[in-house]
Amino acid sequence: MLDGLIISIDAMGGDDAPDVVIKGLEYFLKTTGKQRKARFLLHGDQAAINTLLAKAPLTKARSEIRHSDSSIEMDAKPSQALRRGKGSSMWNAIQSVKSGEAEIVVSAGNTGALMAMSMMILKRKQGVQRPALAASWPNEGGTSVVLDVGANVDADAGQLTEFAVLGEAFYRALYKTDRPRVSLLNVGTEDQKGNAVIKAAHERLSESQLGLNYIGYVEGSDISLGGAEVIVTDGFTGNIALKTAEGTAKLVGRYMKDALQGSWWSKFTAFLNMRALLALKKRIDPSGFNGAVFLGLNGVVIKSHGGTDAKGYANAVNIAIGLAESDFLQTIDVTLEALHDEDDNIGFIK
Template sequence: MAKGLILAIDAMGGDAAPEVTVAGAELFLAARPDASVRLHGDETQLKPLLSKSSDRIEIVHTDLYVTSDMKPSQALRRGKGSSMWNAIHDVKDGAAHASVSAGNTGALMAISMLVLRKMDGVHRPAMTAAWPTLRGRSVVLDVGANLEADAAQLVTFAIMGEAYARAILGIEKPTIGILNIGSEEMKGHDEIREAHEWLRNSGLDLAYHGFIEGDDISSGTVDVIVTDGFTGNVALKTGEGVARMLGMRVREALTGGILSKIGALLAMAGLKHLREQMNPSNVNGGVLLGLGGVSVKSHGGTDSRGFARACELAADLAASHFRDEVAANLEKIRQKGMAAE
């Protein structure tokens, strides 16, 4: 296989795998001549899907895969040797710089934590999501890995999210906010208020904004939104639902009559731009931050373009220094007695 950045791909994970994962991998390689991929899965299914042979694509055969209905505990017991397990193990073994899977989210988190382990100072990894805003994109974490988070964990999320936003969004000094039910300092439960005090007085070189509310997320008030996984996941799914509803309502309004259709034709360029902005494929890919390696979760129902975007995200993150930045700041808060236990 050619030298350069290498991704390990769980080719059997996802609603439309392996067709979408193979096509997405090829789209990724077309845009990244410096990269190569290791496709983990059933060779008899994968090989016919390749549009052409390439020395930048290696198929690593296994006929085992993690099903969508498999519980995390089952995946840990029965997933060894599966396409998901082997892709993640590539990162641990140094055969790849990052792994990508569109498979079972719970299984991916469990196997990633077992194989890659946690970084020193990280009590629980956090799942990120990129959120479209009026200013561009923001990073939200956690969006489902942890239902609850204490103050120390929220501080850790802030440190990881800040380094991640710098690496992926290219923002030199990302601003950070804690999601709360109000911007006043007396609002919220004890853990949120304690994390707020820690970040405000930490002495770390962080651009901490303070509390933000739900409507600040889409406004782009800050670059990094910190919350627990329960709240973050509810907010994420609510946002996705509203976006789908708006898309349907706009389509209905523009096809409701002859005048509406004429107006739609006249506004075609603007509508295409709007559709591009709302296309979930453009922001596909969540990352488990806080692990000893890069593990990216693609949406299970994504198309090939979206899967390619998740691969791009994994490649960009693997090429960055974000883990070194996280480790340095975690050590600083450990010395101040703020680290999660």
């Protein structure tokens, strides 16, 4: 049996699973995870995983395989996945959290399926209308968390308020910041800007005595420029904003590569400055921010990008462990209860 902090892994989820998953765990244990006490439950095809573990000794020493006969296709619809997914590596990985065997689950599998199964197995936390997907993004001074980035395609004012509370507790737990600035993503920072839903959420958050460090509206540019630590929006806008940021970072990165490899002379001068350029590459490497988190369930589910590499997967595992070691799930219960008590007191209509 395993002891210590236990992470449940959907070893078959992801474009290059289980290969990237096992390589990711090994990378984690070699680097940031060297001192961590974490152990892993690997859900998936026993034979395939065993073959890979032969080349991943650190992971092998800290893992236990739980065989599953099937896995969820990356393009399966959530409804299909729910109907046919019982017994799959994803299902079993979530089930390990439900049963209390593991603290947290990581999957690079199909997002819709993971969300639907997590909802079905773990259930929403008391007082949460809908869970949200929270993603980390680099900004000038550190890290922004944007939520919801796609668990729902819309949100009303009450849900946005809940996202603010969930996101704030998440930020404190993961990034050890006392008073992260909480904001609503809008088309401008003036009070009269935005639609009815966002104005109602703004009013609710402005009036709240919950002690959130709510700073009001921020704009799209603040995601990368660091206008707030916690940026709250509906899942439609959040998903588009995050993917827009990813696409733009990729475009500028390609421009840069073109410029530095455009001629023999450019290649030569770039070579001379290799050290600074590698540091730059690391700073804009999306794998350093891989690992979105479903918030609002009885248990924490980490969603890795399906196409991530070993380093990216390791980052998702690092986020999982950071959260599992924090008191996030306990504090959030207290904060949600306070939020809804306040809702009742002020007669907030959601």
